[in-house]
Amino acid sequence: MPREATSPGQAAPRRSAMVHIIGQNVGVILAAIVLLVSIAAFCGMFLLQQDRLPGNFEVTSTVNNTMPLALAAIGQTVVVLTRGIDLSVGGVIDLTNALAAIWLTGSTLHMLGVSLLIVLIGAAAGLLNGLVVGLGRLQPIVVTLATLSIFQGLAIRVLPQPGGEVPPSYTDFLVSTNGPTALLFLLAAAIGWMVLRRSRLGVNIFAIGNDEQSAIALGVNAMRTKILAYMLGGALYAIAGLFLAANATAGDATTGDGYTLTSIVAVVLGGVNLFGGRGSAVGAICGAFITTMIVNILFFAHINPLYQSFYEGLFLVIAVVLGALIGRLVRGSR
Amino acid sequence: MKALSLSADALRIVAAYGAAVLLFVIGAWVHPGFGSFNSITSILLIASFVGLVAAGQCFVVLIGGIDLSVPWVVNAAAILLVTSSLGQDARAPYAIAVTLGMGALAGLANAIGIVWFGVPAVVMTLAMNGIIEGLALGLSGGMTCAACASYAPPVIAAAVHDVWLGIPAALWLWLVVIAVVSFVLSLTRFGRATYAIGNNGRAAYLAGVNVNRTTILLYALSGMFSALAGILLVGFGGQASLGMGAPYLFQSIAAVVIGGVSILGGRGNYLGAAAGAVSLTTLVSVLLALNMPDYGRSIIYGVVILALLLLYGREQRE
Numbered sequence: 018m019p020r021e022a023t024s025p026g027q028a029a030p031r032r033s034a035m036v037h038i039i040g041q042n043v044g045v046i047l048a049a050i051v052l053l054v055s056i057a058a059f060c061g062m063f064l065l066q067q068d069r070l071p072g073n074f075e076v077t078s079t080v081n082n083t084m085p086l087a088l089a090a091i092g093q094t095v096v097v098l099t100r101g102i103d104l105s106v107g108g109v110i111d112l113t114n115a116l117a118a119i120w121l122t123g124s125t126l127h128m129l130g131v132s133l134l135i136v137l138i139g140a141a142a143g144l145l146n147g148l149v150v151g152l153g154r155l156q157p158i159v160v161t162l163a164t165l166s167i168f169q170g171l172a173i174r175v176l177p178q179p180g181g182e183v184p185p186s187y188t189d190f191l192v193s194t195n196g197p198t199a200l201l202f203l204l205a206a207a208i209g210w211m212v213l214r215r216s217r218l219g220v221n222i223f224a225i226g227n228d229e230q231s232a233i234a235l236g237v238n239a240m241r242t243k244i245l246a247y248m249l250g251g252a253l254y255a256i257a258g259l260f261l262a263a264n265a266t267a268g269d270a271t272t273g274d275g276y277t278l279t280s281i282v283a284v285v286l287g288g289v290n291l292f293g294g295r296g297s298a299v300g301a302i303c304g305a306f307i308t309t310m311i312v313n314i315l316f317f318a319h320i321n322p323l324y325q326s327f328y329e330g331l332f333l334v335i336a337v338v339l340g341a342l343i344g345r346l347v348r349g350s351r
Numbered sequence: 352m353k354a355l356s357l358s359a360d361a362l363r364i365v366a367a368y369g370a371a372v373l374l375f376v377i378g379a380w381v382h383p384g385f386g387s388f389n390s391i392t393s394i395l396l397i398a399s400f401v402g403l404v405a406a407g408q409c410f411v412v413l414i415g416g417i418d419l420s421v422p423w424v425v426n427a428a429a430i431l432l433v434t435s436s437l438g439q440d441a442r443a444p445y446a447i448a449v450t451l452g453m454g455a456l457a458g459l460a461n462a463i464g465i466v467w468f469g470v471p472a473v474v475m476t477l478a479m480n481g482i483i484e485g486l487a488l489g490l491s492g493g494m495t496c497a498a499c500a501s502y503a504p505p506v507i508a509a510a511v512h513d514v515w516l517g518i519p520a521a522l523w524l525w526l527v528v529i530a531v532v533s534f535v536l537s538l539t540r541f542g543r544a545t546y547a548i549g550n551n552g553r554a555a556y557l558a559g560v561n562v563n564r565t566t567i568l569l570y571a572l573s574g575m576f577s578a579l580a581g582i583l584l585v586g587f588g589g590q591a592s593l594g595m596g597a598p599y600l601f602q603s604i605a606a607v608v609i610g611g612v613s614i615l616g617g618r619g620n621y622l623g624a625a626a627g628a629v630s631l632t633t634l635v636s637v638l639l640a641l642n643m644p645d646y647g648r649s650i651i652y653g654v655v656i657l658a659l660l661l662l663y664g665r666e667q668r669e
Binding site for chain 1: 417464468469470471473474475477478479480481482483484485486488489492493601604605608614615645646647648649650651652653654656657660661
């Protein structure tokens with residue numbers, strides 16, 4: 018994957034390990050910096066207007082509200098790394114969110130079983146995407162646009178009106194209001210990512226994202242890798258749907274729609290290359306939190322909420338342009 | 352080989368028109384009166400809105416791009432038309448010029464981001480959709496402004512509804528657009544450049560095509576066609592409302608795909624996309640005539656497009 022990793026025989030000037038690491042992870046590093054700056058800006062505004070720093074309540078609610086987006090963004094990252102894109106995110110979250118609101122009842126064991134089943138349904142949705150993209154060799158953008166429509170329809174069939182109920186114990190477990198314990202799930206996701214990244218599947222995903230033909234020539238089964246990537250994405254969207262239901266303590270078959278766009282925004286802000294092959298879950302998580310922080314900052318800056326999407330769109334363009342410029346500077350001119 | 356691929360393209364267009372005719376036949380079978388002249392023209396009228404947006408979408412898809420800013424360009428155009436015309440005929444020309452200008456400007460901004468700053472088309476047009484949404488909502492105060500409740504000028508309403516030679520005026524307009532766009536794409540230097548860029552941007556550049564200028568023009572045209580659809584929608588419905596542009600993103604892309612335009616660019620033409628718009632709208636009308644609930648329509652939409660993709664897809668791979 019690392020294109021700069023020249024073999025000793027080549028006469029290319031060797032760069033120091035530090036420059037190499039920064040060059041390879043410039044997207045994630047930039048995302049982390051932007052996140053820190055936006056958190057600092059938010060804390061500053063909060064301090065000025067409330068005469069105190071954000072406390073446990075603010076931190077917890079920010080984390081809990083960002084969980085679904087963070088998970089959806091990780092799923093989107095897996096797909097984008099294969100040089101794909103998944104527009105069906107919103108539909109899968111709609112569907113799993115609706116199912117969660119109807120099925121989650123009873124004993125802990127029952128809820129655990131139902132949760133697993135819902136994650137499997139998400140993976141099955143991803144399987145459909147992956148099969149059509151992989152076997153049919155079709156463009157992901159139109160395939161997932163079509164399946165988005167299918168999943169949205171199924172979601173409304175499952176839960177025609179917003180409603181259902183999520184037991185308080187389930188909500189407490191996933192998104193406790195006592196503290197930002199949900200961060201532990203993100204930590205687990207990040208560790209899972211480290212493992213995936215070093216596994217055969219992870220290496221294959223990065224390989225086909227960088228150069229599909231070369232990867233196939235080297236013996237990577239591109240079709241199976243793509244199908245697995247979409248399935249992993251689907252499972253992650255399903256978990257996002259569970260978190261969304263737990264946070265709202267009820268279900269709504271349209272509340273997930275927005276996540277198609279915001280997951281792409283988070284992925285881009287997180288330094289994941291939309292043309293595949295570069296990016297990480299950590300970046301995606303940073304991107305998701307940046308997206309939430311922008312909304313918080315706009316709120317404290319007393320910006321008319323009607324203008325919110327204007328600033329979000331503007332920020333997205335500026336971030337992408339700046340990211341590309343800085344990336345080009347760090348990696349050296351080419 | 353070339354002749355073979357050309358005939359395959361032509362076959363797809365014929366298939367798309369065939370699908371529309373078949374759907375009309377099915378509609379007439381399940382619902383008497385569906386096949387009447389009035390019913391057909393009213394379905395075609397609704398298809399013309401999709402078709403106009405699809406013209407712009409077709410332009411950018413032909414060079415391997417995509418325009419996701421459609422929903423709010425359509426919506427903002429509708430709002431801008433009523434607020435700048437205030438329902439007065441005297442102000443209609445000015446309002447139309449301002450609205451089309453807004454659409455072109457949005458497309459131009461998209462193109463500048465894509466061409467000069469290297470932003471991927473998906474991200475740029477997605478962000479532009481948000482930017483215009485924010486501006487439209489903010490400037491109109493969430494559609495609470497006094498002028499927002501204005502009706503479309505009678506001239507524009509008449510230009511949509513009035514019947515000339517048995518056919519609504521907006522349909523004539525669409526026919527003219529179909530003729531002009533087809534002419535431009537197949538018989539002009541600009542059209543040749545469009546296909547060249549879609550097939551291989553680098554080769555087109557080396558062959559002397561001004562890639563940047565062509566790309567900018569195509570995105571500006573896409574924005575303008577979305578704005579035109581917005582104007583006609585207001586003329587059709589009378590007033591602007593929030594969310595009226597939302598269906599047109601999915602439908603314009605679907606129409607382009609059904610019409611046999613390769614989403615990778617370089618292949619297909621607007622005649623096909625227009626057929627796609629007609630068959631898509633007819634499909635919706637048939638499902639409505641069958642009293643199909645919302646969710647069923649949504650599922651069938653998706654399944655039909657998947658099926659068509661799989662049917663066409665084998666040739667699109669290289």
